[in-house]
Amino acid sequence: MTHNSPFIVRILQLHCDSIEYTPTKKEIKSAEEDVSTDTTRLEELVVAFVAVEKDDDSSVAQDAISQIKNSMEKIGCKKLLLYPYAHLSSNLASPNLAMSLLKEMESSASELDVSHSPFGWTKSYKVQVKGHPLAESSKVITKETLSSQDEVTSEALKSESKIKSYWYIMSPDGSMTPMSEFNFSNHQKLEILSKYESAKKRSVDEPPPHVALMKKMAIADYESASDQGNMRFFPNGRLIKSLIEQYVTARVKEYGGYEVETPIMYDSHHPSMVSYFNRFPARQYNIDSEGKQLFLRFAACFGQFLMANEFQLSYKNLPYRLYELTRYSFRREQSGELVGLRRLRAFTMPDCHAFCKDLEQSIEEIKTRFDLSRSVLNDLGIEESDYEMAIRFTEDFYNENKKTVEELVKKHGKPVLVEMWKEKFFYFVLKWEFNFIDNLGKASALSTDQIDVENGNRYGIDFVDENNEKKNPIILHNSPSGAIERIIYALLEKAAFDSKQGRKPQLPLWLSPTQVRVIPLKEEFYEYCNSLVEKISTNNIRADIDDRNESIGKRIREAEKEWIRYILVIGEKEANSENLSIRDRQTGDVREISFDDFISEFKEQTKGRPFTGLNMPKNLSQRPQLMV
RNA sequence: GCUUCGAUAGCUCAGCCUGGUAGAGCGUUACCUUGGUAAGGUAAAGGUCGCGGGUUCGGAUCCCGCUCGAAGCUCCA
Structure with a gap:
């Protein structure tokens, strides 16, 4: 609206x-x-x-x-x-x-x-x-x-509130049980997702654990000088976010997406926006500029559709995929809704649209992207047990494409929440999403895809088919990971959960701001440590030196608190040894290993993941302390 | 948006009920210490107690208003 x-x-x-x-x-x-x-x-x-x-x-x-x-x-x-x-x-x-x-x-x-x-x-x-x-x-x-x-403008909102939905649980074998009759005893997270809307008052009076963690780990913080829900990312956070962004982008490109960049603001009175708003009751930021009423995008749809509108497309070009990592998308969510990194007003969203020549092609494509999304989440460190799937479709779509729906559910391998609409209310006929369930029993969508049957026409995107006739493509809207900030939220919530269970919280190794910490026993080893860090760094590993005048115990303790996986204490013995003595945080033990073996062990664990160099001074004595 | 809670040192917080010289831990700085795998020692610096008004001899503390923040609820195509 x-x-x-x-x-x-x-x-x-x-x-x-x-x-x-x-x-x-x-x-x-x-x-x-x-x-x-x-x-x-x-x-x-x-x-x-x-x-x-x-x-x-x-x-x-x-x-x-x-x-x-x-x-x-x-x-x-x-x-x-x-x-x-x-x-x-x-x-x-x-x-x-x-x-x-x-x-x-x-x-x-x-x-x-x-x-x-x-x-x-x-x-x-x-x-x-x-x-x-x-x-x-x-x-x-x-x-x-x-x-x-x-x-006109509130039609979408009105129909949304009038939507008639039927709720089911679909099992991997394709059987549908009305939600109210399903036995959730072995599917607690799915129950949380399913009952989310009707849930009774949960007396949660603790803030979500990731909020404290994002500050303590110097990842991100609220910026009160901005609008609510606009975060700042410290060097650690920017490094983590950047790596996730790079990874998701690489995977989408590998799948066949072509990366583009489109404006973040649009004219509300542009003809293609007006009717889109009718079907899209989001709250957006508005900006008045020189008599124009602009709004900040809430997804990459407009930019990519307006771009695709310029393309001369043949059916031979399809499916054609455009991809953008939006930094940022903006949604002016209700102020009371904004929580840490879970729900933001400005967020980074990978958004990939596939233009398909017909429903068959779009169905093939959605399966590919379903697999892509599962694989991306897994590689980011979000496991299958961390999320639950929901799938929503119109009754007509289901009746004509039962097999497709069942196939997606089967791929997921667990019972899935189904919402079936009597009629089409939105621009899509099918939508699925993966929902992360956090420590407080909150569900948030990560990956999602939709089959959009309206916007090809609305944006005047067309292609020439086999019979030399102009047609509008069917458009898929996929975010393989969901918002990048939300991935960080999920990883931190998982770490908090581990911590609660008595395990050591950690980030995936490839995302750790510091991967190896070197601690000189005394000043005379500084030089040796420097060359060691140099040598480790040339192998694309983020290593730093704690050269502060603190006791060994304290420096190790602080490395532990920073969740640093490998610690090397360097004294007489190590300086004269060919091998490394490495303290592995996962076990807490020190073991001896040759330099080359360590490097290959490390590489094995970060294989296929992007790398970027240390984003802080190499020497801890030169780092400002972040107290947030 | 609604409800509730909060705002005191760079950070986390105590003090407020019961008004009387502003506190602790962490961090920072300096010095001592040169260590062997989760906190070495001593000292110093650091605050218009969110803003405005009221009550009072006297307000961080009590009262009123405002601003900002947080959580919960509603919401989340």
Whole structure:
């Protein structure tokens, strides 16, 4: 929904048999005074739920009330209740303004039996709506047109809330059990995912463990000088994030994606955006610039579709895949929703679209990408037992493509949450996702893919088929890993879980900011240590030196706290030995190994993963301490 | 958005109930210490107690307002 349009008054109008409302409590300071908390009951009336948005003026109020009067005449109703209802808008006018506007509307309808429910109060209400076709309507009164129009922009939101879903659990053998009848006793995480929406109050009063870890490990932190949900990444965090980004990008390119870069902001009034918004009720950041109303992208879709629109495509070119690692995508999530690295307002999202010539091709393609996503997650350190799969589709799609659905579920190998829609509400007919379940029982989506049957047409993307006819491609929307920040969140939550179980928390070796720490016993070994670190580093291993004037015990303890896998203490013995004495954090033991054997053991563990050099001074004595 | 909680040294926090000279640990700096696999010692520096108002002889502490933050809820195509 675009908030740029100069909508002023939003009205949901209901023709009712009756309504009862009870003011319970003042919600805002400027609430109406002298309000009785008795229940009011009205019968045979029109209830207009009204929200006033900012930038209004009284001409709009006049227009709004005359619209209501018109339609009331049509249905032959003389009684009107104006019901202030802030929830119709996320861009409300100030309470004072809204209240005066409502009063104006009320006084302009004196020929009707008109009243209003108290403004600024929390109210409970009970409403009985009539069943005839004109009983329900919504209006948006704008300053620009000064006329009502059907509420186009909220269609998606409205249909979303009306969506009829049927919930099942599908087993790997393809059998479907209604969710309520499924025995979850061996599938606790799936149960968490399935019951997520209907879950009773969980009295979780601890913050998610990854929040403390991301600070303690000097990975990331909140930046209060920015907007909420916009993080800063310290050198450690940037290194980890960069490596994950590189890895995911390499895998997508290997699969056949072509990397592009597209703008992060778009004109809300560009023709292809307007209709997209109708189907896409996201909250986005808006920017006014030189009379243009721009919004920050919430995915790479626009950029890639607008680009694909320029391509001359033949069926021979398909499937064709465009890929972008969006740094950043922006979603203005509700402030109360933002938690650590789990849910952000600015995030890095690998987004790969595949343009396919027909449904068959898209089905082949979605299987390939399903495998890719599983493999990417696994290689990033997220195991199958860490996530649960959900798959959603329309009833029609399922009836015509049962085998495809069953095949995906079978690949997953565990029971899967199924949501089946009676009709198509979104632009896609099938969507699957992998959901990570964290220590607090929260589910968050990682990988996902969708079969989009609308946007090819909407964005005017076409190709010439075998019969020399123009067609719109079917588009798949895949993020093989989900947001990169969310991967870090998942890895930290896993580490916290290990810690809780009494195991040592750790990051995958290839992501560790320091992989080998060298500790000189005393100053006279500094030179030797330097050349040793040099020698290790030339093998693409991140090694550093703790040359601070601290005891051995303390320096080892701090290396442990930094989750550093290998520690080399260098004294007389080591300086004169061909072999290395290595303390392996996984065992806590010191063992002797030749330099070459160590290097190959190390390489074996980081095989196929990207490398980048140390992102901190090599000497710890030269590092600033991050206390966050 | 709603509810609740919070804001005191660079960081984590105590002090507040019951008003009377601003505290600890970690970190930082200096010096001592030259160590053998998870915390060596001594000392110093470091704070308009988030902002504004009120009560009081006196406010970090009590009252009111504001700002910012966090968690939970709702939400999450």
